[in-house]
Amino acid sequence: MKRILSVLTGVFILLLISSVLFVSCEKKPKEAGPVTFALWTQESESEGGFQYIEALAESYMAAHANVTIDVLQKGTEDLREDFQTASLAGDSPELLWTVSDHAGPFTTADLILPVDDYFDMSKYVESVVANGKTWAVPITAGNHLMLLYNKDLVSKAPVTTDELIAMAKEHTSGDMYGLVYNQTEPFWLAPWLGGFGGKVFAADGVTPTLDTAAMVGTLQFLHDLKFVHKIMPNEADYGMADTLFKEGKAAFLINGDWSLTDYKGVLGDKLGITAIPKVSSTGKWSAPYTSGKYFMISNSVEGEKLDVVVDFIKFATNTENQVELVEKLVRLPGLTSVLNDPIVTGDPVFKDSGAALAKGTPMPTVLEMRANWDAMKPELIAVMSGTKTPEEAAKAMQAAAEAGIAAMK
Amino acid sequence: MNSLTPELFRASLGQVGSTVLLIAMLAVVMEIALYLLLVRVLKHKYALPIMLLAPAAIGLMLLVVAPILYELRLAFSDMNLYRFKNPNYGIGVGLSNFARIFTEPVLKQVGFFPIFFRTMLWTGIQVVSHVTIGLFLAILLNRPMKLRGLYRTILIIPWAMPQVVAVLAWRGEFSFEYGFLNIMLKNIGLAGVAWKTHPFWNYVAMNLTNIWLGVPFMMVILLGGLQSIPSTYYEAAEIDGANWWGQFRNVTIPMIKPVMTPAIVLGVIWTFNNFNVPYFINQYELETSDILVTALFRAAFEYNRYGFAAAFAFVIFFILLLFSVWYVKVAKIDIGFGQGEQKKKKLPKIAKTAVAATEGRR
Amino acid sequence: MQKKQSLYRWFFFRSRGDTPFIRTLIHIILIFACIAALYPALRVLTVSIRPGNRLFSTTLEIIPAGANLEAYRRILFDKDFFLWLWNSLTITVATSLIGVILASTSAYAFSRWRFPGRKSGLIFLLATQMIPAPMLMVPIYIIAAKLGLINTWRGLVIAYSVGAIPFSIWILKGYYDTIPLELEQSAMIDGASRMGAFYRIILPLSTPALAIVFLFNFMMAWNDYLLARIMLQKKDLLTWTLGLRSIQDQFHTQWDMFCAAALMVSIPVMILFFFSSKWLVSGLTLGSVKG
Incomplete structure (x- = not known):
């Protein structure tokens, strides 16, 4: 009995010390100004998608000195699993750049935010709609x-x-x-x-x-x-x-x-x-099934941080950046105005790819x-x-x- | 691109260094506390072993026991994506989880028991192959000879290569048209084998791959064990007239048993729970190549059946626990005995004389 | 009979005077085993130097036509490969040292004292290996998040060194058991303390087992993907397993770079194995105490 007691005391002391030490090391500054948010993506480096996102985040940070964006690449399935796990611990990344089929699990588990209130969805191509709400902001169209x-x-x-x-x-x-x-x-x-x-x-x-x-x-x-x-x-x-x-x-x-x-x-x-x-x-x-890549916002984000995240999405999907995306990644854009722009309609590859896209049907995301x-x-x-x-x-x-x-x- | 800058270099050293220091500091503090408590105050009979065990025990509590308890709680819940944040907990829920494992298809069409028997067969084939081939190679290497270092280094390659890469490379070799296995079969006039699509051959393929991967580890462990056998034991046995089989049975096996038995027990557990090989070799997701742990993985992470999967994990746990307890009994592992008694029991008489001779010479 | 006897004797333990035939036979067997071990690895090499990022080829040559080192150049200079390696290396070395120290002392307690709870303790250590590892990732993440260990190496080092303890204790305990108690006793008669005897007699005699345990710790931390994936979520912190993941896609992988990187991360391990083989084999084992 004494032995058990002493072991327990030891455990207790150790836990106490370690928690104090660890927590004090990891405290982040909580002033009003700086905002840090994490962006997880499943775009990889091999097709240039990841580099494009990093450049996008860099240019946003250059224009907004108080914002830090941590861009992280994950495998498609890893991203879904890890987002679910992190949400369970209340520690989820703020923003995702991912495939449309993730919307199914994330809306079912109530992990992401409807975006209708923050964006004019009529400016974008068809997005993920469920229960009368839109759950994602299109970045690219196609994937067909x-x-x-x-x-x-x-x-x-x-x-x-x-x-x-x-x-x-x-x-x-x-x-x-x-x-x-x-x-x-x-x-x-x-x-x-x-x-x-x-x-x-x-x-x-x-x-x-x-x-x-x-x-x-x-x-x-x-x-x-x-x-x-x-x-x-x-x-x-x-x-x-x-x-x-x-x-x-x-x-x-x-x-x-x-x-x-x-x-x-x-x-x-x-x-x-x-x-x-x-x-x-x-x-x-x-x-063929059509989908594309979408922004999804964690529903743990609120207040000032949410404003910044929304602003970043608007920046990433503005005309200028969508045109750049078309040129750099050779993919069809999520913004309708750019999709109908001569830069897309005038290019032979896009013309053929767009014609194929027109025959497609949206991939179910449930x-x-x-x-x-x-x-x-x-x-x-x-x-x-x-x-x-x-x-x-x-x-x-x-x-x-x-x-x-x-x-x- | 952020490459390895001096700042990152320093930062990483600092972080790792501080971790080591932190652990050392905590250990010292704890040991002093235990020393004062156990030795000075209580004068406890087992003060020293407790002090020796305490740091590891605490780490295990925090990072192994606590997560297992969490899983146990999850096993008694109906958590899935529909009830992600507010699952129901209860004994009834848990029992229905366990009942579903045995009554319903675990994944799509196949129930628990066929997968269970397939897992047993897989484990049996693997562990037997690892131990026999590993022991054979270890015996060959356990002698002074030319090129020994080179052989040993090359033979260890399957273990040294990152496992996932090795498995993916093997998967390429099981390609119907481009894998070297089929090309060789065709060269000797046989038909190619559908390694990936045929249920039986896919099972063979995953077994082949895992034998390749698992032998080096067993070989290294057994080689370590063989090294500890003094040649005086063999000499003594030979003087007693034991033939090679007698020597193998009476000297080699008992002497490496303390090393071999835990390796076998752990080998069984790890093979039973091997994930990479059955998951990646089974590129076409044939249900016939799933073993329990891959089925569990799919249930947990692809179907998000958290509660069910946790219950499933405990079923696996109990199967392995039963096996281990049984094996410990059958193999008469002396986990209950001190070293002194064990020696008397295990070593043949001749070996004991050899020990005496060894000590006499020191 | 006499000859046969010595042949077997030679086969099962150290030998002098082997017949040339047996020597050749042994070498042939070992060479075959080496080919079996090496060939798949060579195929990885082939992919890494094949031009144009192709996993498959319709040829079986080891050195393909137009072979080049482009993939190596790209992974070394266009990626953060050195950063990943460095990160992995520091984490792994720290883990292995801590793991070996923790396990070697604990195993000594299990080997030399018959304290109550010893048997169940050993079974318990085994039992911790029985829960499939992927299942523990969610709770470990939650605990680590509560302790503020996410995005630190501290968390990883602690988790790895603890994770390898059960195996390490079992192997070391088994090995300590083969060391006669009399050796320690004689040292203690000479005036050494219990821990002094452990340090001066048991540890040096256990180098093969310690080397195995060190290697095991090293390999586990070095190759881990599951745990690192959930614990590290910042670019600067990534280990090589996570770094390599970034050149894979859902359908599309840059196989040449992937294979090049895989071979290069095997090099530190091979070097380690090469040097540790000295410890695995020779040193102060019982066999050589005899002289």
Whole structure:
């Protein structure tokens, strides 16, 4: 007993000393003037996004001497997890620059602030709306998939899937492939699903509708691309599709707007950009998911700090900076006025990319989408490896999505 | 770009230095307090061991025990994103969490027990391979020979490389068309294997990767153990007429057992809870390659089922605890014995003579 | 029979006079093991010097056509690589020293005293390893935030050194157990105190185990990503694991730089292993006490 007591005393003394020491070291100045806020982003350095944000923060700080912005890069999933954890400890970063699908979890858990009161949302492209409120400020639009082709191999862009298949067949031989794309991610399935007239959710936006004729048709189509028409490699993830296209060993590639700068650098004028073709059997255009990058504000921010954060967002999305973003990152802007500016409409790459964007459909951002993605992925892979029929896979997708949604509640 | 400027250099040294000083200071203060209390005032029988243990114990309380208690509380809550800030706590909630683990699919379609058996198999394969291959290599290296340092250094590479990078490199080798494994198979006239998409082969792939990763660590540990065996023991055994197997069984194994047993127990625990390999090798998220801890990770961080995941973590905890208690019994680890008794019990007679000889020579 | 006997004897412990055949066999086995250990690492090297940032290639050459060191130049001079390395190194070294000191003394208590609670203490140490680590990140963050340890290395150093203690104690305790009690007793008869005997007899005899424990502490802190990710949220503080994360994307990674960096961060570890192997093997082990 005495021993336990003494150990406890020791623990207590140590905790006391350490807490005093640690807290006194870490106290920040709390005067009225200086404002420090953290901005987390999932933009990486490889595409220049992170450097762009840093430069933006620097120029804002240069104009506002009392403001310090700590910009930090995180992986997309890490950002979501860490933001949730930090919010739980009451220690969240003030501002996020992130993808639209994070809005689902963050609004469900009540972690971010509606932005309608602070911004004129009519000046921006479509944003994330839920429960009658807008939750994010658009920075870029797009993030959509397109059909890219190598002009050395292909002279004109296909309009229908039949044309695509015919042209791709001509270029499939030996270690050359007609069409490559990331076969492992359902994000690359979504455009075709749209082309077959399907949607992943019913009209209420939260009930999954994966076991449909459209899904079966889509899976059958993708299966046939590989096993009947034989225009695709046996296995291809992002990296392999990317490599094959860069090495000139693939005629067509399906990839997103974020990759354009990289391919421009490798292929130069030989890079062709077009929308993913019309599905011949339905006559409908494929509809890639569109999203983009958004500002989201933590709802722990208030008072003077909130004013500064709002002011920074307005600065980051003003005409001048949006034009710079278009030029530097080669992405479509979130501000409508800049989207319709000749700098965008007059550029050939943007023209093609914008035309592809126009065929797109907004990616669902609700929390339930997570279950849909996870349900689709293994079944898509099973179809593409020939272990399941499209009918079986669609059925399993629906069951898995429903189980996933039930589990999250 | 802020590079390594002298200010940052100094700042980091200052921070780390002050941390070390702080810990040293706290330890000294505490030790003096304990000394006065236990030795001077109480004249406690176990004053010295308590003083030896106290710093580690306090650190463990703060950074290991407290978080575990927090998780325990979470296991009795229904926290998820819908009830993120105001979850309900209660015994009933907790029991329903535990019930759901065994009755519902853990993730999408597969329930608890298939994943559990898969995890057991994985752990068994891994630990047996690590120990046998590791022991074999350690025995080979435990001798004076040319190039020994070089071999040892190269063999340690899988451990020295950052694990995630190594796993991603392996994942590249399991590519159907570009991985060297399939290229070699094709070169000897066999069909390529779908390492990533076929459930069975994906399981094989993660096992191969983890064997590669895990052997060096076991090898180093066992080599350390082998080094401590005086060759007099073998000489004595040989004089007694023991053959190689007798020597291996009666000298090598008992002598490295104190080092090997904890390594095996910890190896089982770590393999059971290995995350990087099953998570990253399973690029296509096949449910058939999930082990308990990856399923748990998905439930916790991808589905944000905080309460459920905490309960799940304790299920894993209890499985491992049962195993450890059982193993400690079966392997007769002398955690209850002092060193003196252990020596009498463990060492063959001949070895004891050797110890006496060793000491006589000092 | 005599020959066979000596062959086995040679196989299981130190040998002199091996036959050339056996020597060759051993070398062949070890060379094969080395190739198996080395080849995947060489593939990482290949990616790092392949031009144009490609993970895959349709060739199997170790040195690809047009190989260059561009990725190394970029990671060294365009990124804060030295800052990351320096940060990791200071944290790791401090952690390893503290961890070894804490564990070596605690393990001594477990090895030489039969105090009540000893058995359950050892089981408890094991038990701390049984909760999957990712699950503890949320509570550790909350505790660290309460203590003001977020964005300090103090928090990381403390957490790492504590995190490795259970393993370290088990290994050291096992090793101390193999050291005969008589050695200490004779020292104490010569007038040394208990701690003096520990310091002068036990510690020097335990160098292999201490080296293993040091390496383990070092590797754990050096390669940690999970904990560093939640504890450090300022650019100046990042360790190399966090720094490397910044050249990865959701779909798109700069593989050449990633692999170049991975190889370069392995170098300090390899150097450490190379020098520590002296401690792992020779030194004042029981075997050499015999002389």
